[in-house]
Amino acid sequence: xxxxxLEVRDLTVRFGxxxxxxxxxxxxxxxxxxxxxxxxxxxxxSGKSVGVLALMGLLPQPPALVTGSVRYHGRxxxxxxxxxxxxxxxxxxxxxxxxxxxxxxxxxxxxxxxxEPMEHHLRLKGKAAQNRATxxxxxxxxxxxxxxxxxxxxxxxxxxxxxxxxxxxxxxxPDVLVADEATTALDVTTQAQIVELVGxxxxxxGMAVIWITHDLGVVAGIADRVHVMYGGRFMEQASxxxxxxxxxxxxxxxxxxxxxxxxxxxxxxxxxxxxMPPDPVLMPAGCPFAPRCAHADGARCDDTIPQMxxxxxxxxxxxxxxxxxxx
Amino acid sequence: MRAFLIKRIFQMLLAxxxxxxxxxxxxxxxxxxxxRVALGTRFDQDLYDSLRADLGLDRPLAQQYVSWLGGxxxxxxxxxxxNGQPVTxxxxxxxxxxxxxxxxxLFIALLVALPAGIISAVRSGTGLDYAVSxxxxxxxxxxxxxxxxxxxxxxxxxxGWFPSSGxxxxxxxxGEWIRHIILPAMTVGLISxxxxxxxxxxxxxxxxxxxxxxxxxxxxxxxxxxxxxxxxPNAWIPIVTVVGLQLGFxxxxxxxxxxxxxxPGLGRLALTAVKDRxxxxxQGSVLYIAFMFLVINLLVDVIYARLDPRVRVS
Ligand SMILES: Nc1ncnc2c1ncn2[C@@H]1O[C@H](COP(=O)(O)OP(=O)(O)OP(=O)(O)O)[C@@H](O)[C@H]1O
Ligand code: SF4
Ligand SMILES: [Mg+2]
Numbered sequence: 327x328x329x330x331x332l333e334v335r336d337l338t339v340r341f342g343x344x345x346x347x348x349x350x351x352x353x354x355x356x357x358x359x360x361x362x363x364x365x366x367x368x369x370x371x372s373g374k375s376v377g378v379l380a381l382m383g384l385l386p387q388p389p390a391l392v393t394g395s396v397r398y399h400g401r402x403x404x405x406x407x408x409x410x411x412x413x414x415x416x417x418x419x420x421x422x423x424x425x426x427x428x429x430x431x432x433x434x435x436x437x438x439x440x441x442e443p444m445e446h447h448l449r450l451k452g453k454a455a456q457n458r459a460t461x462x463x464x465x466x467x468x469x470x471x472x473x474x475x476x477x478x479x480x481x482x483x484x485x486x487x488x489x490x491x492x493x494x495x496x497x498x499x500p501d502v503l504v505a506d507e508a509t510t511a512l513d514v515t516t517q518a519q520i521v522e523l524v525g526x527x528x529x530x531x532g533m534a535v536i537w538i539t540h541d542l543g544v545v546a547g548i549a550d551r552v553h554v555m556y557g558g559r560f561m562e563q564a565s566x567x568x569x570x571x572x573x574x575x576x577x578x579x580x581x582x583x584x585x586x587x588x589x590x591x592x593x594x595x596x597x598x599x600x601x602m603p604p605d606p607v608l609m610p611a612g613c614p615f616a617p618r619c620a621h622a623d624g625a626r627c628d629d630t631i632p633q634m635x636x637x638x639x640x641x642x643x644x645x646x647x648x649x650x651x652x653x
Numbered sequence: 654m655r656a657f658l659i660k661r662i663f664q665m666l667l668a669x670x671x672x673x674x675x676x677x678x679x680x681x682x683x684x685x686x687x688x689r690v691a692l693g694t695r696f697d698q699d700l701y702d703s704l705r706a707d708l709g710l711d712r713p714l715a716q717q718y719v720s721w722l723g724g725x726x727x728x729x730x731x732x733x734x735x736n737g738q739p740v741t742x743x744x745x746x747x748x749x750x751x752x753x754x755x756x757x758x759l760f761i762a763l764l765v766a767l768p769a770g771i772i773s774a775v776r777s778g779t780g781l782d783y784a785v786s787x788x789x790x791x792x793x794x795x796x797x798x799x800x801x802x803x804x805x806x807x808x809x810x811x812x813g814w815f816p817s818s819g820x821x822x823x824x825x826x827x828g829e830w831i832r833h834i835i836l837p838a839m840t841v842g843l844i845s846x847x848x849x850x851x852x853x854x855x856x857x858x859x860x861x862x863x864x865x866x867x868x869x870x871x872x873x874x875x876x877x878x879x880x881x882x883x884x885x886p887n888a889w890i891p892i893v894t895v896v897g898l899q900l901g902f903x904x905x906x907x908x909x910x911x912x913x914x915x916x917p918g919l920g921r922l923a924l925t926a927v928k929d930r931x932x933x934x935x936q937g938s939v940l941y942i943a944f945m946f947l948v949i950n951l952l953v954d955v956i957y958a959r960l961d962p963r964v965r966v967s
Contacts, residue, residue, distance in 0.1 A: 384870055409875075416873035428864035433886045433961060442882070443872040478962040494872070 329360040330397075331501050331534050332381070332419075337394035339373070339380045339558075341606075348606040351377045352558040353394065355634075358502065363528065363535040365545040365566075367581070368555035371603050374538045377555070378504045382421050383411045398502075417447040420495040424507035426487035430479040436463075436490055437475030443497040462493040466523060485516035492520070496527065503528075504536045509544060521548050542581060546570060551640070554578050557604045557614025560634060564641040572651045575643040577615045613646070621647055654958065661954055665947045672943040673725065677718050680932045688734075708734075721936075730937035735929050740937035743922060747906075750820050751918040754841070754910075755903035757834050761842030762849055762899065769846075770853025775880055777858055785850065792847025801840040801913040808836060818915040837914040841907050845899045852895040856888040863887070890960050897953035904949070905942040 339351035351373045358364050366374050379385045381396045383403065396403040398418065403411060420443075423429040431439060440459045444450040450458060456475065463471030466489040479487055488508065495503050505524065509517040525548055528535055537548055545552055545566060552569045554562045554577065562575035573579045580599045601618035610616055612628040619627065626646050634644045637651075688704050689696065705711050709720065724731060730740035773785035809817040815836050821829045860866070861884055869879045906920030919938060926934035958964045 379867075382871060384867060412873040412875060414873070416871055421871045423864065423868060425864060429868045431865040431869070431883050431887070432963060433890075434883070439868075442869075442874070446873055446878075480963050491868075494868075 330357050331360055331399060332358045333395075333397040334381060335395040335397075337377060337380060337396065338392070339376050339385065340391045341389050342391070343389070343607065346607045349609045350558050350606045351380065352609070354553075354555070354558070354560050356553060356560075356563070358534045358536065360501065360534060361528065361532045362551070363525075363537055363549045365537045365539065365549035365552045366555055367539060367542055367545055367552055369540055369599075369603050371606075372555045373558040373606070374540075374555055375506050377558075378421070378506055378536060378538060382415060382419060382504065383408075384415075384421075413447070416443045416500075417498040418500055419502045419504065420498070420500040421504040421506065422488075422491045422495045422508050425511050426484055426491050427479065427511075429491060430487055432479055434478075435475065436477050436479065436482070440475070440490065440494055440497060443494065447498045458497075459493075462496060463490070465496070465527070466490070466493045467519075468493075485512055485519070488512060488516070488520055489523070492524065492527075496531070499531065500533055502534050502536065504538070506538045507540070508537075510539065510541070517544070518547075524548065554581065557609060558606065559614060559631075559644060561615065561645070562643045563634070568639075568641050572641075574637055574641065574648040574651065575645050576619050576621045576647075576649060578643075579649060580618075580620075613644075621645075621649075623647070657958060658955070661951050665951055668947055669940075669944060670722075672947075673722060673940055674718070676936055676939045676943070677721060678714075680936050681714060681717075725940065730940070731933040733931055733934050735931045735934070740933050743934060744919065744937055744941055747917060747919045747922050749822065750916055751904060751906050751920075753823065753830075753834060754837055754907070754916060754918060755900065757838035758842035758845060758903055758907075759896070759900055761838055762846035763896070765843065765846035766849035766853050770850045771857050771880070771885070773850075774854045774857035774861060775876070777854075777861075785854070789847040789850040792843050793851075795844070797840055797844055797907070798909045798913060800843070801837070801910055804836045804840060805913070818913070820915070820917055837907075837910050837916055840910050840913075841903065845903065849892075849895055849899060853888070853892055856891040857884060859891075860884040860887040886960070890957065893953055893956050893960065897949045901946040901949045904945045906938075 335355045336353045338353050341348040368374050380392045441455045444455050460471045463474055468474055468489055509520050549566050551565055553560045556577050562578045573582055604614050612630050613632050616622045616627040632644045632646045634642045636642050728741050732739055769785045773782040776782050805817045808814050815832050819833055821833050823830045869883045906918045908920035908924050911918045911920040923938040
């Protein structure tokens with residue numbers, strides 16, 4: 327397991343806002359190895375996107391302030407001059423986004439947008455670039471790929487556009503692909519196809535994937551390990567099997583309780599935990615989940631932030647009173 | 654594209670007919686009898702009646718309109734009440750001065766507005782952005798007559814670089830032409846440029862906030878590449894509209910500036926026509942201005958279709 331591609335240590339992101347400092351990401355750490363899929367799960371507003379935008383260097387500073395460490399193949403990214411960081415972005419580390427319509431430029435052809443990173447990083451031009459673009463579209467399962475290169479985004483369906491986004495992410499053979507809610511905007515069938523596609527490509531190319539979602543259901547199908555995020559912190563981290571079988575953090579338990587079980591009605595809202603996620607400007611002094619937690623003790627939980635502690639193996643939880651493994 | 658063009662030209666003709674009806678109606682409904690005014694103190698009922706008959710003013714309005722429209726379609730806009738010259742000829746005589754001034758002013762406007770607007774959007778929130786905003790605010794608020802007079806005082810009377818007024822044709826020497834056109838073009842162009850700057854800034858800012866910009870950055874493109882390859886191609890779409898609108902205004906003649914700089918453009922022709930109640934000239938001028946607007950509109954639509962693939966297919 328010494329194949330670490332990306333090591334994130336104590337990553338913190340704050341924003342200066344009119345209301346005060348927003349503590350959006352509050353010291354998250356993880357390592358991702360070659361060929362591995364790591365899922366980051368959490369409610370809307372928990373800081374998932376900001377966390378990965380920070381490690382891609384895509385947060386304008388100011389207003390953001392990013393601290394901590396992000397090592398890519400042992401090289402610290404956060405101190406990198408912009409120029410050198412740009413040579414990694416889109417090449418070694420690629421990112422795909424939630425809304426495939428908004429994420430593609432409406433006035434540029436698919437071919438233009440797909441070839442752009444190849445031109446930029448691999449100096450591929452003309453026929454060679456065209457061929458590679460065609461191959462990529464073919465790889466992600468787009469029929470008659472050659473003709474599609476001339477299309478504009480509005481001439482494709484949502485699922486097709488998301489496949490194009492993935493092809494764009496793969497353009498320069500990255501070893502890390504960050505997928506931020508890559509399937510959220512799609513219908514369930516297309517969603518399953520995309521998840522399956524990424525899994526297949528990953529095996530074939532050996533890249534690592536950071537899969538961000540608020541849908542625990544998707545996680546089960548794709549990830550090796552899961553980090554549960556809340557209030558800009560990781561609450562629990564475990565292998566997928568362990569997380570689903572023995573969730574140890576009250577928040578994870580609540581999340582799992584809110585996903586639909588086979589045979590039961592799908593809840594109207596995916597997250598049905600009472601109360602609201604914390605306001606990043608007014609973060610609780612103790613455990614961020616305390617205001618909504620059924621197990622909070624009203625003392626330590628309110629004034630001491632629980633640290634991530636190992637519960638055996640790679641399973642960890644940040645809670646003063648981790649739940650029993652069985653129940 | 655051809656079907657699109659044909660459709661748009663057809664719409665334009667319809668609009669032109671609509672405009673002509675309104676123009677015609679207005680001219681005949683506003684108080685003030687042009688023949689009476691023309692006669693002035695020499696008023697005599699018989700003369701008055703025969704003049705009206707000569708001009709066809711005794712016929713029913715609808716009939717007058719139809720014959721006027723028929724003439725307009727063949728390029729005959731009637732003759733001036735004042736001096737009997739053909740209106741078409743009066744307008745055509747003024748066109749070179751108007752078009753050259755409009756083009757020179759637009760050139761100056763774009764020369765200022767494009768870089769200023771783009772830079773202040775890309776560097777939004779910085780001192781540079783505020784400086785550009787302040788400058789364009791001043792440019793918009795300054796009255797054109799005041800700016801024109803100031804330029805004359807500075808560049809003409811004090812520094813003696815440029816003549817304070819007058820018009821020469823391009824054919825009579827490009828150097829003299831530039832010397833004469835520069836001050837009026839600057840007066841109009843800087844105001845126009847200030848307006849366009851704001852639109853450029855907001856169009857670029859709007860495009861910069863779109864998601865595809867993050868996608869482009871995620872590819873590793875530099876900020877300038879992102880702007881050039883992704884932001885501007887989207888920003889042009891709204892910018893073209895404003896530039897077209899500004900050009901429309903400029904081609905209609907800029908009255909105040911023409912008066913200050915003794916510039917023989919359409920603005921002054923129309924102004925004189927108003928003063929003299931020279932209805933046929935006024936009618937012709939307004940029709941011409943409407944025509945210019947519609948032509949530019951058509952041009953803008955064609956450019957739109959070039960810039961925006963979503964327009965092209967629908
Ligand atoms: N530029 C900014 N300035 C201030 N606050 C910000 C900024 N960007 C994001 N935030 C705040 O950071 C928090 C986390 O945002 P983020 O987009 O990372 O959430 P998320 O977990 O990705 O949620 P979602 O599932 O909705 O995508 C939000 O409360 C948001 O208001
Ligand atoms: S630390 Fe306390 S409040 Fe936080 S999750 Fe654990 S029990 Fe609940
Ligand atoms: Mg997000």
